[in-house]
Amino acid sequence: MSEDGKKISIDPITRLEGHGKIEIFLDDEENVKNAYLQVPEYKGFEKFCEGRRAEDMPNITNRICGVCPEAHHLASTKALDDAYDVEPPEPAKKLREVFYNAYIFADHILHFYYLASPDFLVSVDAPREERNILGVIGEVGEEIGKKVIKQRGKGQKIVRMLAGKSVHPAFGVPGGVTKSFTSEEREELVEMTSDMVDFAEFTLDLFKDEVLSEYKDTIVEDRLETYSMGLIEDGKLSHTEGEVKVVDPKGDDFTSFNGVDYTDVIREHTEPYSYMKFPYLKEIGWKGFEEGKESGVYRVGTLGRINACDGMKTEKAQKEYEEMFDTLGYPVHSTLAYHWARLIEVLQAAEILQELAKDEDLESDNIRNEVGEPGSGVGIVEAARGTLIHDYELDEDGLVKNANLIVATNHNASVISMSVKDAAKKYIDGGNVQEGMLNSVERAFRAYDPCLACATHSAMGETPLKVNIYGPDGEKYGEVTQGLGDK
Amino acid sequence: MDSDEFEPEIIAFLCNWCSYAGADLAGVSREQYPSNILNIRVMCSSRVSPEHVFESFQEGADGVLIAGCHPGDCHYIDGNYKTIRKTWLLKKMMDDMGIDPDRLRLEWVSSAEGGKFAKVMEEMTDEIKKMGPLELDGNDLSGEYDE
């Protein structure tokens, strides 16, 4: 406990993969002096990946995150392609694309409806029974609720058809994949993808009608001007192929990179109070938790990507893209626009799936190419939450000598900390914590897509948060809670 | 005798058809071999599973011997070939788990080789004495951060 200042702990916060907590310190006037995001979670992957068989890496690293295992699985497989100097055959690439877009679709849907929408759609005084495990149903109506479950389920099902399991898929091998679709399965795929586009459009409309119209001011207000990062393929927003582009806070090109060159662009800052590292742009340097062009802080994820690209890969998504920037201007820095960008990606994923489903290549047997000698390789994909980098060095037996992993949520560590601090500053005044603070801190978090907790949180209704306020002597003199009641 | 001197505990898995008889012979012919050895009779060296070896270490053994019939003489034809393969794997795993692979020894001892058995045991005891006791630090979960 601090000797002189007062400290407020928000513990737990739940919008991260794993555990997290926020510590807020007050100054003498009892206004917010500083806020720290701490992540008390560590596994040591970089170490225990050493000595492992290269081909096990996609199955080891998908356990980094059970919400986006597909992203790790593919990043890892791509790193192995690179390390073994092999290009997968066309059909394998298409199958990976199906696998990946199904994941993006399901993951984003889960996030928007299960996590984010209660922030906007629910009236806070809805009775608890309606905020149960399928709370969304109570909020948007049973018909829509069922649709949501069904559509998300489809994404998961497509992943399972190829990879056996949706959590911790088994699919990618160096040089290709282990399975293609049978013709019955592909028929099913065509059938399944038939109305995904409609659903994506419906969701965007819902967002515009219910969220945008009512919350536009908040959306515009809550902003952080930072660099943006995302994968692009021929200028278009991509999740799997292409190069990573970085644009500055004004939206001008800053740099782009491919493969191992990421080490020229990204460095990771460490703080002794957190197990999570804080990546920043090497060229600019680490200037602390600051926004603006002079600070190396950048954003990834849906907003980072949409700022970094010149447009979407598909027609309908492109229209939505234009509408978003027409409405909010370019580049977009409002944290809450993450949601809008997310739904535009849902639409692109649905369109890609619908198109790919028609492709007979998905039934091909030609799904693996012969590998070369093991060497070093980098695999980069865009996970739902942002750029994901796997970098391996293999020895001559194909065992991992060295692994470096930069995980999506990591890139956003700084901006998340900053958003939280902003929210705290706004709502804590003279030691008084206003009701809106909890919400607002939470909302700042959720925009970045807090991963797992998202799923679980809305299942319980509102997120229970607890802020403790401590006096100078370490005595607790107040607390504000939300969602812990009903006991 | 110096009572402080470390006396290693060794578990010897002996194949019934050759090595056990060999050890027996060593005993009968009063060959001198160290006393801190627990002989366990198995039907064939291949019946010794990695589990048995790991359990032995976990239960306090400082060394483990697997002894079987000479290659070609196994009562079950290729049992001892399996033993060779298994032992190779085991030693690798032991190495990864921080147990010196030399604490496990595989020897071929026929029923007539009482002298060889005694010699092997003596050698092994000496070697393990040099290594010192296998310290398994129980289940202590703590441990300080190192700066």
Place this chain on the structure above:
Amino acid sequence: MMSDKKKIGFYWCGACGGCQVSILDIDEMILDVVEQADIVFWPCAMDPKYEDVYEMDEDEIDLMFINGSIRLEENKEMAELLREKAKEIVAYGSCSVNGGLFGLGNLSDKKELLERGYSTKTTDEGSLPQKVTEVEEGDLKLPEMLHHIVPLEEIIDVDYLLPGCPPLPNQLEEALPALLDDDTEVGKHDLISSKSVCDVCPMEREEKKIEGLKPIQEVEFDPEECILDQGVLCMGPATAGMCDAPCTEVAHPCVGCNGPVKDVKDQGSRMASALASVIGVEGEEKMSEEEVQETMESIRDPTGSMYMFSLPSSIMQYRRGDIDE
């Protein structure tokens, strides 16, 4: 409001989140669960805020599912606390039952684990995460890492073991109703299959002799034929088969995520025995001991690949440091 419904809870220790998602993946079945039980404690609900749990009565929760591994001090403390507050504890998922994938960290000591993570080629030099950090405004605390990972049942008494990484919907369809119904007797190990993955695998294993193991990427691969018979490591023979073999079903080797079959302690040992009997070459009788050993050298990283999910529950559990260099 009082209700006579069961009170259940979920908590995650050092986890990946997959075990939580697996509960969402049972789709509508969750409605039946909610019918029978009140969810009083959900991972993000109270999380590391101990005092909320402290306030609960003893045995207030009827059935508590704990997933994730015991990696940090905090995980251990929370497990101990929940033991007091819950009548019955389910170790949920392989991390909780067998130590799980993060248990591979037991091959190193914790210092190595920490130092390596903060000395990668992109990481700035700086101090490692500290238990207590003094910042300008005060102190920030972090829970400490434990020396090694252990299965949940070594920390607290556990009533049921439900492995899987994560447990799959078919497992939950069986387990949940049984656990929630007082009249159904479920033994601690009853949710672990005594069948192996091979027993439920669609591919027929002929136990063909193979000359050694080859990396999957170097094998011209027949997706219809048993993977191990083709000379590629598949953990099916040593792994419990509750999952119904979804991985081999899509022609991908089983990586052993369920841990060992019922009543077997050491998955890696089981697999080592299986490999020792299945590997063999023509004319072996004429080979020297060294030559026989050479056939084994094709097995890369046996410890990592065969204990990938169960090192902490294996007999040796973790690296001892007999050989320090």
